[in-house]
Amino acid sequence: MTEDQWVPPVVLLAVDLVILTLRRSRLHVLLVERGVEPYKGALALPGGFLQHAEEEIIAAAHRELAEEADLDVETLRLEQLGVYGDPGRDPRGRVVSVAYLAIAPRLPEPTAGTDAADAGWQPVERVLTGDLTLAFDHRRIITDGVERARTKLEYSSLATAFCGPTFTITDLQNVYEAVWGIPLDPRNFYRKVQKTEGFIVPAGTARRSATGRPARLFRAGPHTALYPPMVRPAESAAEKE
Amino acid sequence: MTEDQWVPPVVLLAVDLVILTLRRSRLHVLLVERGVEPYKGALALPGGFLQHAEEEIIAAAHRELAEEADLDVETLRLEQLGVYGDPGRDPRGRVVSVAYLAIAPRLPEPTAGTDAADAGWQPVERVLTGDLTLAFDHRRIITDGVERARTKLEYSSLATAFCGPTFTITDLQNVYEAVWGIPLDPRNFYRKVQKTEGFIVPAGTARRSATGRPARLFRAGPHTALYPPMVRPAESAAEKE
DNA sequence: GTAATAGTGTCTATGAGACAATATCCG
DNA sequence: CGGATATTGTCTCATAGACACTATTAC
Numbered sequence: 001m002t003e004d005q006w007v008p009p010v011v012l013l014a015v016d017l018v019i020l021t022l023r024r025s026r027l028h029v030l031l032v033e034r035g036v037e038p039y040k041g042a043l044a045l046p047g048g049f050l051q052h053a054e055e056e057i058i059a060a061a062h063r064e065l066a067e068e069a070d071l072d073v074e075t076l077r078l079e080q081l082g083v084y085g086d087p088g089r090d091p092r093g094r095v096v097s098v099a100y101l102a103i104a105p106r107l108p109e110p111t112a113g114t115d116a117a118d119a120g121w122q123p124v125e126r127v128l129t130g131d132l133t134l135a136f137d138h139r140r141i142i143t144d145g146v147e148r149a150r151t152k153l154e155y156s157s158l159a160t161a162f163c164g165p166t167f168t169i170t171d172l173q174n175v176y177e178a179v180w181g182i183p184l185d186p187r188n189f190y191r192k193v194q195k196t197e198g199f200i201v202p203a204g205t206a207r208r209s210a211t212g213r214p215a216r217l218f219r220a221g222p223h224t225a226l227y228p229p230m231v232r233p234a235e236s237a238a239e240k241e
Numbered sequence: 242m243t244e245d246q247w248v249p250p251v252v253l254l255a256v257d258l259v260i261l262t263l264r265r266s267r268l269h270v271l272l273v274e275r276g277v278e279p280y281k282g283a284l285a286l287p288g289g290f291l292q293h294a295e296e297e298i299i300a301a302a303h304r305e306l307a308e309e310a311d312l313d314v315e316t317l318r319l320e321q322l323g324v325y326g327d328p329g330r331d332p333r334g335r336v337v338s339v340a341y342l343a344i345a346p347r348l349p350e351p352t353a354g355t356d357a358a359d360a361g362w363q364p365v366e367r368v369l370t371g372d373l374t375l376a377f378d379h380r381r382i383i384t385d386g387v388e389r390a391r392t393k394l395e396y397s398s399l400a401t402a403f404c405g406p407t408f409t410i411t412d413l414q415n416v417y418e419a420v421w422g423i424p425l426d427p428r429n430f431y432r433k434v435q436k437t438e439g440f441i442v443p444a445g446t447a448r449r450s451a452t453g454r455p456a457r458l459f460r461a462g463p464h465t466a467l468y469p470p471m472v473r474p475a476e477s478a479a480e481k482e
Numbered sequence: 483g484t485a486a487t488a489g490t491g492t493c494t495a496t497g498a499g500a501c502a503a504t505a506t507c508c509g
Numbered sequence: 510c511g512g513a514t515a516t517t518g519t520c521t522c523a524t525a526g527a528c529a530c531t532a533t534t535a536c
Binding site: 185187188192195206209210211212213214228231 | 524525527528535
């Protein structure tokens with residue numbers, strides 16, 4: 001792949017984590033306050049450099065997840081989102097970052113990590129509207145991550161990852177409504193979800209509720225790919241390539 | 242993101258190209274014969290290292306496309322497929338490769354490039370079955386690329402990229418049949434494609450044909466996202482997460 | 483009982499899929 | 510005309526979406 005004398009340039013490899021969760025029926029993303037330059041004090045995605053030359057990229061992602069966000073590595077599935085490597089995206093030099101997407105159920109506030117002065121969940125809406133300013137190109141990474149989550153809700157069982165081990169159908173509907181940003185009909189949603197092969201399976205019988213009829217509980221089913229898929233109304237799927 | 246004394250490891254950044262096309266109604270991928278070690282003489286995806294520290298990754302992909310495959314940069318849209326960076330995937334050291342996917346219409350045999358002893362289109366089937374042995378982890382990259390193409394056919398207008406500037410509906414059907422690997426009903430396909438908003442638009446009237454009624458010609462329509470999507474029968478979409 | 487949420491039944495419009503029938507070219 | 514491919518029509522079944530209705534809890 002190369003000539004005789006020429007040697008290829010080297011780059012620094014980093015990982016960034018887009019961790020989404022639902023809080024008060026709204027989509028939130030985990031951000032940390034940077035404790036070091038560059039962008040010291042600014043909000044950023046959890047992440048960091050590869051630790052040593054033999055570390056697997058996905059392992060680095062899991063490590064940062066534990067270090068910076070104190071989240072349980074076991075319960076979060078990480079999915080590769082993409083590579084962000086424009087020259088100039090990081091003033092320290094040529095840094096190429098591999099972004100991962102993870103979905104978390106409702107969790108306690110994560111504790112601040114080693115080199116993060118603060119950490120917390122922020123509403124995704126504030127990021128997308130530009131209300132919050134983020135370090136590096138992290139706003140774009142989050143935009144891509146949210147878009148990925150939106151489409152994955154359609155044909156995969158991702159939505160159950162937002163919920164705890166057991167959940168009601170209404171819980172699941174709240175996930176779809178929050179991520180897609182549109183209301184859904186509870187009656188049709190109820191039947192659609194139950195008819196989708198392997199999506200959810202009954203777990204236990206009834207459940208406490210302050211008011212109204214107690215709902216049945218379900219667990220995530222065996223299938224990760226949904227067939228038929230959940231379909232998002234046309235208007236809500238308005239985007240380009 | 243780092244301690245005081247510690248410095249992060251560096252990696253070599255490469256790009257690899259999965260270029261798919263249709264030849265004789267079968268899906269083919271562009272491979273080159275490696276002219277240098279490692280894996281000298283083996284088949285591999287076109288690709289190579291970043292040329293200099295300021296080169297954009299996508300620019301490197303376009304450059305390799307021109308250098309190694311002599312394909313027109315303008316007509317091929319490249320889509321990021323993923324990152325492949327396992328330690329040990331390349332004996333030269335820690336090489337992280339960004340894979341891109343491109344779809345090409347029927348094209349003349351590409352010429353051999355600078356450091357490729359030979360280049361040519363190979364049936365994807367031979368790669369997937371393991372009939373052909375490839376360098377590095379390129380078999381996996383191709384597997385991922387083909388799977389991406391299969392799903393993108395459903396909800397994007399990608400299929401038109403396999404065709405020339407104008408095409409018949411039968412041409413388009415051949416694309417779907419080759420990539421999905423299943424036969425489709427011509428009558429239903431015809432109406433489905435025409436009913437899908439912005440997918441194809443009429444271009445010119447009739448066309449030469451050795452036999453049978455001449456078909457109408459079409460061009461790619463304005464939409465890149467298809468709504469409603471083309472749906473792949475359940476059996477052909479059998480995969481896991 | 484009322485309020486509130488969970489779950490069921492039913493109707494209608496639309497679309498997928500099967501497949502017969504017709505159209506338009508070549509020779 | 511016959512052969513071949515393109516295009517249209519029609520029928521049937523499944524499903525999305527709208528929405529009335531019933532069920533089960535707390536008070």
